[in-house]
Amino acid sequence: MSFSELTPIHYDFLKEVTNIGGGNAATSLAQLLNKRIDMEVPTVRLLSYDEIFTNIKEEESPVIAISLKVLGDAPGIFLFVLEEKYALHLAKLLLGKEDLKELDDMVVSALKEVVNIIASSYINALTRMLNLNMVSSVPQFSKDMFGAILTTAYIESGYIDDKQLIIENIFIEDNKKINGYLFFIPSPNSLDTIISSINI
Amino acid sequence: MKEDIKVGIADYKITKSPNNLITLGLGSCVGIAVYDKKSEVGGLSHIMLPYSSQYRKVNKVAKYADLALPEMIEKLVKNGARKNRLVAKIAGGASMFQFSDKNPKLNIGQRNIEAVKEILKDMKIPIKAEDVGGTLGRTMIVDLEKFEVSIKQIGKGIKNI
Structure with a gap:
């Protein structure tokens, strides 16, 4: 299915899926960090790259991105994107260390682990709700430009149209010391699979 | 006055020296700068995909290397460039994700690089410099005054090619 074929009912359904998946992920994150985590109302929007770089983040912004591939009935990609200072704060909370200054191996593996947990709880919610089988791959860490990461994630997923479906959850830690974006990019076939499960 | 002209994804722009042409955050995409020194x-061009023939629906010329480059070069010639004086510098085509199940044949960055090189060769436009492949994204700034291309990468600073 191409994004332009989506109807308002499809959007409502995808928003509901994103709300439940993201809500589950936020709960896991809160339990893991023992902090209150707020989730903004999830958005499911069709945006051009220009709009993405104006509304979400500029294409050159340096970000930490942890990506996972979803395998199974509805394959796709999860991208967890945050600024380096937030990534360091997240690692501090996880590791219980105050003096973290750089993204060393320990910090990177802590971040991968937390994203693994976030993505797994998101996927678990989708699996239950949609009655589909999905598992996630080992997470990958990158520190790069937001634009390079996001465009490549969509292009490699097979999306070559001018507008992209942005399925986004924003998580905010209580003291606003962490602000993370979670993008879910279902592959074109998966979008069909997810949409068709409405009728079940 | 020197102006910075920004080129978005799946687009191309032409201009004259001393202006700069800039494209930000190239991942698997490839940026192709083409210049005629004499006419300045x-x-x-910031292409997203290699050959339009490999895709069912072609809706934007500037997205595909095989359509964007001939069209941009035709416009350069219309604006005073001579085809046999054109030279190119290219950057981009990174492999941003290394998932273990990845099929190397589907590496879009690599396919973009190969297509761009082949198309430029067919059009007899020599590649003077390149910074391609790898796993990091790039920003490309083309200074037309010297036809110098600066490449920015996160954690690697700036280099000129």
Whole structure:
């Protein structure tokens, strides 16, 4: 299915899926960090790259991105994107260390682990709700430009149209010391699979 | 006055020296700068995909290397460039994700690089410099005055090619 074929009912359904998946992920994150985590109302929007770089983040912004591939009935990609200072704060909370200054191996593996947990709880919610089988791959860490990461994630997923479906959850830690974006990019076939499960 | 002209994804722009042409955050995409020193006319293309024939629905010329480059070069010639004086510098085509199940044949960055090189060769436009492949994204700034291309990468600073 191409994004332009989506109807308002499809959007409502995808928003509901994103709300439940993201809500589950936020709960896991809160339990893991023992902090209150707020989730903004999830958005499911069709945006051009220009709009993405104006509304979400500029294409050159340096970000930490942890990506996972979803395998199974509805394959796709999860991208967890945050600024380096937030990534360091997240690692501090996880590791219980105050003096973290750089993204060393320990910090990177802590971040991968937390994203693994976030993505797994998101996927678990989708699996239950949609009655589909999905598992996630080992997470990958990158520190790069937001634009390079996001465009490549969509292009490699097979999306070559001018507008992209942005399925986004924003998580905010209580003291606003962490602000993370979670993008879910279902592959074109998966979008069909997810949409068709409405009728079940 | 020197102006910075920004080229978005799946687009190309042409201008004259001393202006700069800039494209930000190239991942698997490839940026192709083409210049004629004598007429001082240059262009920058930011392609997303290699060959349009491999896709069912072709809706934007500037997205595909095989359509964007001939069209941009035709415009350069219309604006005073001579085809046999054109030279190119290219950057991008990174492999941003290394998932273990990845099929190397589907590496879009690599396919973009190969297509761009082949198309430029067919059009007899020599590649003077390149910074391609790897796993990091790039920003490309083309200074038409010297036809110098600066490449920015996160954690690697700036280099000129």
